[in-house]
Amino acid sequence: MDEQMQYAKLFNDIDSQALITLGVILASTILLTFASQHMLTWLANRLHGPIRFRVFALVPLTRLVILITALAIAVPIVIEPSLRNMVTLLGAIGLAIGFALKEYVSSLIAGVVSAVELPYRPGDWVKIDDTYGEVKHVGMRTVSVQTPDDDLVAVPHLKLWDTAIYNANNGGVSLQCVASFYLQPEHEAGWVRKALRDVALTSAYLKFDKPIIVIAEEKPWGTHYRIRAYPVDPRQQFLFITDLTVRGKQVLSAAGVMPALLPPDAALDSQGTAG
Amino acid sequence: MAQRSTKADLSPWDVVALETFCTPERTQSSQWRRSWRAATSWMGGKGASERQAKQEHELRALPEVKLAHWAPEIDWSPAASALGEILECHEEAPVVLFISPPHGGHREVVSQWAEHQGVDCLPAPTVGELAEGSLEWVECLALQHRWAVPALERHFLRNTQGLQGVRELLERALSSRLGQGVIGCDSWTYAYLKHAVGLEGVPVFVLQALEGEQLAHYFAHLPKGGDCPTVYSTRTGKKILSNGGENQQKDVHKELQRLAAHCRGHLGIAWHYWRERLREPTESDAADRSSERSQASPESLWLLDVLAEAELPEDTGDVATLLLHTLLIHGGLEDHALDLVLPFSNHEALNARLSLARQGILSCHQQRWQVAPLSYASVRQLLESRHYLVDPL
Numbered sequence: 329m330d331e332q333m334q335y336a337k338l339f340n341d342i343d344s345q346a347l348i349t350l351g352v353i354l355a356s357t358i359l360l361t362f363a364s365q366h367m368l369t370w371l372a373n374r375l376h377g378p379i380r381f382r383v384f385a386l387v388p389l390t391r392l393v394i395l396i397t398a399l400a401i402a403v404p405i406v407i408e409p410s411l412r413n414m415v416t417l418l419g420a421i422g423l424a425i426g427f428a429l430k431e432y433v434s435s436l437i438a439g440v441v442s443a444v445e446l447p448y449r450p451g452d453w454v455k456i457d458d459t460y461g462e463v464k465h466v467g468m469r470t471v472s473v474q475t476p477d478d479d480l481v482a483v484p485h486l487k488l489w490d491t492a493i494y495n496a497n498n499g500g501v502s503l504q505c506v507a508s509f510y511l512q513p514e515h516e517a518g519w520v521r522k523a524l525r526d527v528a529l530t531s532a533y534l535k536f537d538k539p540i541i542v543i544a545e546e547k548p549w550g551t552h553y554r555i556r557a558y559p560v561d562p563r564q565q566f567l568f569i570t571d572l573t574v575r576g577k578q579v580l581s582a583a584g585v586m587p588a589l590l591p592p593d594a595a596l597d598s599q600g601t602a603g
Numbered sequence: 604m605a606q607r608s609t610k611a612d613l614s615p616w617d618v619v620a621l622e623t624f625c626t627p628e629r630t631q632s633s634q635w636r637r638s639w640r641a642a643t644s645w646m647g648g649k650g651a652s653e654r655q656a657k658q659e660h661e662l663r664a665l666p667e668v669k670l671a672h673w674a675p676e677i678d679w680s681p682a683a684s685a686l687g688e689i690l691e692c693h694e695e696a697p698v699v700l701f702i703s704p705p706h707g708g709h710r711e712v713v714s715q716w717a718e719h720q721g722v723d724c725l726p727a728p729t730v731g732e733l734a735e736g737s738l739e740w741v742e743c744l745a746l747q748h749r750w751a752v753p754a755l756e757r758h759f760l761r762n763t764q765g766l767q768g769v770r771e772l773l774e775r776a777l778s779s780r781l782g783q784g785v786i787g788c789d790s791w792t793y794a795y796l797k798h799a800v801g802l803e804g805v806p807v808f809v810l811q812a813l814e815g816e817q818l819a820h821y822f823a824h825l826p827k828g829g830d831c832p833t834v835y836s837t838r839t840g841k842k843i844l845s846n847g848g849e850n851q852q853k854d855v856h857k858e859l860q861r862l863a864a865h866c867r868g869h870l871g872i873a874w875h876y877w878r879e880r881l882r883e884p885t886e887s888d889a890a891d892r893s894s895e896r897s898q899a900s901p902e903s904l905w906l907l908d909v910l911a912e913a914e915l916p917e918d919t920g921d922v923a924t925l926l927l928h929t930l931l932i933h934g935g936l937e938d939h940a941l942d943l944v945l946p947f948s949n950h951e952a953l954n955a956r957l958s959l960a961r962q963g964i965l966s967c968h969q970q971r972w973q974v975a976p977l978s979y980a981s982v983r984q985l986l987e988s989r990h991y992l993v994d995p996l
Contacts, residue, residue, distance in 0.1 A: 376988060376989045376990075501990055526766060527763055529798070529799045530799070532761070532925045532928070532944070533925075533946070535990060536992040537990075560990050560991055564921065567946065571946045579763050
């Protein structure tokens with residue numbers, strides 16, 4: 329009988345007024361979260377430059393603030409917020425999480441950490457495991473990444489604990505692109521280097537306040553050249569790389585510089601590996 | 604800001620080094636106003652524009668005869684003389700650059716200077732020569748005592764072939780192999796070539812930006828015969844230019860200061876606004892008000908609000924933005940040259956060009972499409988906000 333009384337003391341009396349208040353809090357939280365997420369995403373998608381990324385970064389933070397505020401209002405209505413009650417409640421929740429919802433809650437907690445540490449924000453270009461794409465939405469449990477093939481991949485925040493996250497632009501507008509050229513070894517390397525630099529300099533997508541670097545690397549089959557440069561907008565990265573590749577090939581081909589071809593045995597090896 | 608009082612201070616022909624160029628007062632607030640206006644018209648449509656003291660339908664455009672009288676073509680010869688004076692102090696420099704924004708007059712100034720000095724202007728290559736990467740047009744240039752290039756933007760294309768000629772030309776010029784030269788150049792071309800070719804150490808001169816008071820002085824003395832019209836602002840209904848000493852009053856200059864700030868102090872662009880935004884009352888309106896204004900000058904004109912049209916929407920797409928930037932860097936381009944410098948097909952580039960021309964953002968001059976003077980300010984602001992390379996003016 330005493331035990332029953334103790335558990336009864338844990339929860340407040342839930343009368344109709346308390347139920348209505350909880351309902352209003354729940355509805356307001358859902359409404360505010362929905363509205364803020366859509367409004368901020370809508371606004372950010374219409375902006376350009378650094379301000380776009382700042383608005384995107386507000387999306388998960390706003391949701392976190394709304395949720396914490398809602399919990400702070402709702403919890404005292406349901407339970408008496410004494411130390412004993414909180415310990416009892418947290419103990420029970422911890423037990424449930426430990427057995428059944430460990431992964432789920434770990435993702436939720438990682439979601440909170442991601443909102444504070446900002447390893448990725450909407451608008452960032454990230455690589456998590458084998459998934460590369462633009463962060464479209466940072467949710468409570470997952471981050472939605474849109475790949476260049478237009479697949480939307482939901483990656484749980486849980487990956488944050490033990491996986492390297494590559495962020496190509498880190499909330500900014502500078503994203504380095506690399507265009508590769510594989511050439512046969514017999515050519516004038518100095519001329520190729522200058523020609524590839526000109527290819528980058530004459531691209532309509534080039535961001536001028538960042539450097540252009542042409543790297544040459546000797547390989548057993550020939551020379552691997554890479555143009556490292558930045559497009560004006562991270563969203564132009566594939567168009568930029570395509571532009572550099574197409575025009576680079578034109579210039580090299582016109583000058584009689586031949587592309588490197590893999591020897592037959594190496595080609596067979598690579599096919600076997602792919603298979 | 605120092606007070607301008609003397610006639611010399613009010614002259615718009617102050618040629619200065621690029622480092623000392625400064626935009627007019629209130630340029631930043633003019634940009635904010637433009638952004639605010641773009642945002643309000645985006646949300647509320649064109650109808651959300653500011654209240655006007657005088658409605659446009661009560662006014663009509665001036666006929667060509669009157670325009671030729673009240674706003675004749677700019678005579679750039681005083682600027683050419685001012686440039687000549689500056690050049691006397693830089694006789695040791697192998698090359699001196701004179702840059703101005705689109706419609707800013709660098710071509711006319713350098714041409715007139717060359718004509719006055721009896722200096723040969725180097726011919727520009729054809730688009731075909733540039734597209735092929737031919738260097739013959741550079742190799743045939745001989746050593747001269749003095750030479751001039753009125754428009755350097757005609758000497759290159761932004762592709763790997765089109766860059767070779769201008770690189771060779773500048774290399775020869777900077778190493779004094781051609782003699783002493785004066786090059787007129789679009790400010791956007793200059794910004795691009797500075798990165799693509801390198802122009803470090805070359806003396807660069809520009810026309811200093813004009814303030815409202817200087818614009819008032821210039822427009823007051825622009826009409827043929829020296830009779831200054833009385834001009835009112837449709838936005839405020841107040842007088843912005845009149846015959847007599849009233850032009851010295853500060854409140855009279857306020858509207859023209861707005862115009863100066865909007866045009867970043869460039870006379871060429873301000874003149875286009877002045878010419879295209881001047882209106883006169885319709886006959887019925889003039890008759891109604893004849894009794895009210897019996898004391899006023901019979902030639903009362905109105906200036907429409909400078910921000911009222913040809914503004915670029917904030918949601919302009921990438922294709923249009925790239926096209927605008929390309930046109931600015933080349934100082935305008937013919938249609939057939941577009942696919943040589945843009946990463947789209949000629950069909951896509953033409954579609955974008957046609958769309959922008961329909962909106963009044965582009966205008967055609969001598970078969971070359973360029974950003975229209977009345978759209979220049981908003982196009983520059985948009986490109987700057989999207990981190991494209993912009994000119995130093």
